[in-house]
Amino acid sequence: MSDTAAKAPRWAIWLPLALFAGFFVLVMFGLLRPASHDVQSAMIGKPLPPFNLAPASADRPGLARTDFAGKPRLMNVFASWCVPCAAETPVLAELAKRGVEIDGIAIRDRPQDLALFLARNGNPYARIGADNVREVQLAIGSSGVPESFVIDGKGTIRYQHIGEIRPDQIDMILGKLAEAAK
Amino acid sequence: MRRRLALLMLALCALFAAPVLAEDSLPPAPYAYRQLDDPSQEAKAKALMDTLRCLVCQGQSISDSDAQMAGDMRNVVRMRIAAGEDPEAIRQWLIERYGDYVSYEPRVTGLTWPLFAAPLVMLALAFLLLRKRFTGKDAA
Numbered sequence: 038m039s040d041t042a043a044k045a046p047r048w049a050i051w052l053p054l055a056l057f058a059g060f061f062v063l064v065m066f067g068l069l070r071p072a073s074h075d076v077q078s079a080m081i082g083k084p085l086p087p088f089n090l091a092p093a094s095a096d097r098p099g100l101a102r103t104d105f106a107g108k109p110r111l112m113n114v115f116a117s118w119c120v121p122c123a124a125e126t127p128v129l130a131e132l133a134k135r136g137v138e139i140d141g142i143a144i145r146d147r148p149q150d151l152a153l154f155l156a157r158n159g160n161p162y163a164r165i166g167a168d169n170v171r172e173v174q175l176a177i178g179s180s181g182v183p184e185s186f187v188i189d190g191k192g193t194i195r196y197q198h199i200g201e202i203r204p205d206q207i208d209m210i211l212g213k214l215a216e217a218a219k
Numbered sequence: 220m221r222r223r224l225a226l227l228m229l230a231l232c233a234l235f236a237a238p239v240l241a242e243d244s245l246p247p248a249p250y251a252y253r254q255l256d257d258p259s260q261e262a263k264a265k266a267l268m269d270t271l272r273c274l275v276c277q278g279q280s281i282s283d284s285d286a287q288m289a290g291d292m293r294n295v296v297r298m299r300i301a302a303g304e305d306p307e308a309i310r311q312w313l314i315e316r317y318g319d320y321v322s323y324e325p326r327v328t329g330l331t332w333p334l335f336a337a338p339l340v341m342l343a344l345a346f347l348l349l350r351k352r353f354t355g356k357d358a359a
Contacts, residue, residue: 049348076274079318118243145243145287170248171291178316180274180288 075199078178078186085192086176090166093143094151100140100166105192109217111137111210112186113162114174116144117154119182125201126158132207133161137214141165142173144182185210189217242287250297251290257301264297267306270323271296271313280323 085102092099105112113129115122133139141162143151151165168174177186177194187196187210195217202210255261268282273289281289281296292313299309313321319328327335 045348045351052348074277076317076320079314079316116243145245147244150244169245170294171288172295175292175295175313175316180317 076178076180077199078180078194078197080178080194081197083194085188085194086173088166088173088176090142090168090173093141093146093165093167094148094155094160097141097160097162097165100142100164102192104140104164105188105190107190108138109187109189109195109214110163111139111214112142112188113139114142114144114168114179114182114184114186116182117146117150119144121201122183123154123158125183126161128202128204128207129161130159131204132202132210135207135211137211138163142168144168144171144174187213187217247287247290248294250294250301252293253297255297255301260300261297263306264293264300267300267309268293268296271310272321272323274317274321 085105087102089101090099104110111132113125115125129139139161141164143165146154146167146169148167166173174180179186179197181199183201185198185202186194187198189195196213198206198210255264265282269280271281271292273279273281273284273286273292275286275288276284279289281292283289296309299312300306310322310324319326319331325331325334
C-alpha cells in the first residue's frame with residue numbers, strides 16, 4: 038500500500054495546499070471588496086421601450102416615448118415619498134438652469150403629495166409622467182428612486198445614474214449629456 | 220424613580236416612532252396580492268415568482284417580499300401570464316432589463332460555466348490521481 042501511494046507524482050502533495058490557498062484568496066477578495074447593492078440596468082445602449090404615461094401634475098404634460106426626439110434629455114425617476122429625491126432637487130434645478138431638459142417619472146405618487154413636493158422643492162421638470170404600478174420603471178431596468186437616465190435624441194438610453202445626483206456630479210452629468218449629443 | 224419613568228417613556232416613544240424609510244401611499248398594484256382566477260395560470264406565475272429576485276430586498280424572491288417593488292413585479296408577472304405569455308419569456312424579459320441577477324435560476328454563460336465545469340474537472344483530477352492507487356490495490 039505504502040509503495041503504491043509513493044507512485045503518485047511528487048507535486049501532487051502540494052495540491053491540497055494550493056487549493057486551500059486559492060480558496061483563501063477568493064474568500065479574502067470577497068470580504069475586502071466593498072459589496073455593492075446597486076442593480077445596474079442592462080438597458081444601457083438600447084432604445085427606450087414604448088410607453089405613454091398620464092400627467093402626474095396639473096401644470097405639466099405627461100411623458101411618452103415619442104417625447105424623446107431631438108436633443109438629449111435627462112429622465113429622472115423620482116417620488117415625493119423618497120427622501121434622497123428631495124435632497125436632489127437643488128441639483129436638478131441647477132442642471133435645468135444650465136439648459137438641461139429634465140423629464141420626470143413619478144413613481145407611485147398621489148397627485149396631492151406630488152403637488153406639495155413640487156411646491157416645496159421647486160419643479161425642474163418639463164414633463165412628468167405618473168408611473169403608478171412601476172410599468173415604465175421595470176421596463177427600463179430601474180430598481181429604485183432616485184435614478185436618472187441620459188436619453189439621446191434617438192431615444193436610446195445612454196447612461197444610468199443610481200441614487201441622487203450630488204452637486205459635485207453636475208459636471209459629470211453634463212459631460213454624459215454632451216457625449217449623448219454627438 | 221423619575222429618571223426610570225423618563226427612560227420608560229423614551230423607550231415607549233422609540234417603540235411607536237414611525238420609521239424614516241418612506242414607502243408610498245398608493246394602493247398595491249391590482250395583481251400584487253391577488254391570485255389569478257385560473258389555478259393553473261396562478262401555479263405557473265407562482266413557480267416563476269419563486270425564482271425571481273426582489274430588487275429592493277435582495278435576499279428574497281418576489282413572492283416572499285412585501286416591498287412595493289416586489290408587488291409591482293408580481294403584478295407584471297401575473298398580468299403577462301394571464302395574457303398567455305410563457306413564464307420563461309417573462310424571465311427573459313426581466314433578464315434583458317436587470318441582468319442575470321434578477322433570476323435565481325442559474326444559467327450557463329461565459330461567466331458561469333466554470334461553476335458547471337468545476338465538478339467534472341475535480342472528478343477527472345481525482346480519477347487521474349487515484350487511478351494508480353486503485354489498480355495497485357487490485358494487483359496486491
